[in-house]
Amino acid sequence: MKPSNLLFEIIKSLSPEEQKYFQKSSSLQQGDKNYLKLYTYLTEQDKYDEAQAKKHFGKESFVKHFPSEKNQLMHHVLRSLRAYQHNNNTEAYINEQIKNIQILYNKSLYRLARRELNRIKILAYRHELFYSILEIIDLEKVVIDIEVRFDESNMILLDDLMKEKNEVLNKISSFQFFEDILTGLVVQYNKYSFVKDQHERQKVEAILRNKELNSAKAHSSRKALIAANLCKTLALRLLHRNEELTIAAANTIKLFELEEEFIAERPVYYIMCYSFLARCYALQQKFNACFSCLDKIRSLQLRPAFKPTVLQIAIFTRTAINDSMFYLYTGQFDKHQKLVPSLIKGLDQFEHKIPLEELCTIHYVLFMSHFGVENYSAALYWLNKILNAPEKNIRPDIYRISRLANLVLHYEMKNFSLLNYLIKANQRYYETKKDIYAFEKIFLKYFRKIAVTPKGQETTKLYEKLKEEISQSFTDPYQRFALEYFDFDSWITSKLHNLSYKQTVQAGRRIS
């Protein structure tokens, strides 16, 4: 079995503050600590190599039970992280306070336990930490029982407490109702970004019409209200209804910003709302507003609530994708090239932890960036990452566009011998697909001919026919999304007028 490098990854992910806290808390036990030696060693390594580590500690007796020493270190690291979070996160703080109540109660200090319980319950309600409230209610049951024995309460309070508990459970159910809708929409969004056919459109429109989104259920808690608003925002994004989306996203952001804690609890959605808003502004050619949204996302990196790795990754991917899409969509490939080193740096830092659908998108924007500046070999490197990925269904839309873009790329690279093979492979691929789009069919039909026809009048005619037919298919809103990834229209125009792809894209989408 391959040794796990989880411990190494966690240690490497520690922020300087977390490292400092760990070192401070590990001084709790006196004497020489093996786990601390291991910790120090691991912090100094760039890659995890267990054999090397064992060799390094060859003279130490603990090397004989190395896995258990690793476990011990893991246990201490997690413990110190929990304690560190207690000071920086309301939920963690409340959970520690719940333990305090239990301790005071076990020490027969009921009055103190009750006082702490009341204080913490108010705090938990204020932040709508429903699961913590349930834990508190569970403890309160026992406290009431004792208070009754001390004549300081009566059992009717327990009955009231159970009613309160049921209300909390109902709030959880209401919140979860919207969460379930939201999750479905997120899955759809992560996969396609748009509704891809009439059937999907109807389903998402039905969600938008769902009266519950504005019902008492949605107002049962602030969290439910945010979730309901997120449902609307995401549905509008999938439906491509940008005018309404601008308002919905802004409203959801407002709700989030009413309480910092809600942002800390659902940071990814908060980032997502800003990213939607940025896109809407870009499409409305309100570029300043778009950039301020992108800057807002970037600035989140510095906020303590966004320190966790998973959020740093979310900020990196969202920023990378949003910035890139903006530059690539408007044909500013040279400007985007300046971003490439930071994208590659981010990938180096987080590659294995980035959600696959976002990783796929980043690979795609890197391909497009290099394609736009006619650095075809670099473009091929990034495109191959998508085409050779083991899982093709993560972003099926990007994968399918990439297959067509691959043909274009090899055509530009004049790899005609390979092109023949690729066209046949593509034909076989599309033959098996029931949901092949008209534009894919048209492109393949003409591209096959273009590829085998020597440059001249004949090819121009083919390009003209291709342009005419493909433009017709792009009037269909379900096919038009493809242009956001690769502007086939502009590429054909560039061939017809002997211009570069960059020039035609820029001409088509002039920026102010």
Added chain:
Amino acid sequence: MISLPELHTIINSLNKPEKRFFKLLSATEGSNIDKALALFDFIERVNEKEDVLAKAKKVSRIDISAGNMNVLFELILKSQRNFYSETITGFAITDEIANLKILVEKAQHKQCRKMLKKVKGNAIANEKFSTLLHILDLEKQLLATELLEKSYKEEYEKLNRERDKFIELEKNISAYYSLYARLRYELKNSRITERKNEQKFYRDLLKDPLIKNPALALCKKSLFLLHKCRSLCYGALGEQQLKITQLLDLKVFMQKHDLIFNEMPRQYLDVLFNLGNCHIDQKKPHLAKNVLSEMILLLNSKKVTATDLEIKLRAYIYILELLILTSAGKLTNAGELAETILEFLNKNEAVVNREDKAILLFNLTSFNIYKGDYKRADETLDMLRKQGDRNSRQDIISYSLMQELIIRFELKEYSKLQLVHSALNTLIKQDVFKHPTEIKFIRFFNNITSKTTSIPSSGNFLNLYKEIHKQLPAQNTTTSLFFYYQAYISCKAGHGTMQEFLSSQFKS
């Protein structure tokens, strides 16, 4: 804000290992807690009985500002949380969930999935359904990151079904708790005027579908509460055998399921205590002794770690032991125990709960009456009275009045006796005392109003004894209260000492 006496109580409640751990932990906290540590050292040296506030005011170098006291309080709690982090089930699960969140934040999804399975299994085994709702949230979050194409929808729906089930289970427990709460309220607080309806209340409750049909108890916790409610109802209805059957079922059920003991250890103690009382009531002292042995074993086991539990268990052991000894007429042994009990009450005054304390004092009063030491009996009764009557158990109030009747009579405090007698007559009118023997006993003292009144002779007592002897003694609804006023009558009628009467009862 914590007060100095409260801090004093907390520090006094710490045992040696806890104190050692506190010192270790504080050594890692840096120098900004020096003042708090100085305060800790100072309080640690103040005796339990001393006035810590007065002492602190005399020592100028001690900082007793609210801020410093709070720092110390937080530090003590932190050390306690760490000290018990692995021994308290609830703590361990909370920590594991926190670990899961850390792993999610650190984008260690695979490891998180592995750990999640373990934590979920643990929470299911302990029927921690609200915790499971939290875990399901994390699981959904993980699922979203994994995006297992085909099984995603299926998995998500499975999690939703689990969520609905856990919510249903939590609501099921709540429903049983509500019944239990109403029942306990009725048992403790029912006003005398409502007494006639009592039987109907308990009978109706026994007919409630939740109580009648065990299939409606969807989890072990609910099932436990069902049995508990049944046993309380049978107890209130005086159906002792049915009550014992329920209590035995409960005992076996709790022994079989650790989670119930871990979640509700006090309830387990109640079950044992009630069972012991029922056996005494049924004059089966050998069975009561068996229960007592079980309680002593439990006290010495590692299962009882919390101070609160230990004190409660000790109180129950003392009550049961005193009852076994006094009801068997072993008053010499009971005398030694009575001293230990008074010492225990004195030492743990603030932490023994009022109900247990009242029962202990009531039984000590009974013991002193049996011994013929009425002055001592008056003292313990006075201690009981000082607790205040408000919301006290109705049975304790009524039967302690019966004890007072005897004490006032024996101490020749006739004017006070008149007041007690009048209170008892009111209770007869209110149907609190329903049994003819109890009524006869109270009415016997009808005309004793002063020294000049003719004091009943042993002949009068003999007549009363004969009348009462025809009928069985009244059964108390709460079996922890055994006051054999018959022993007193027998003694006054010239049938030997109370001890002899009690011994004969034991043999019979």
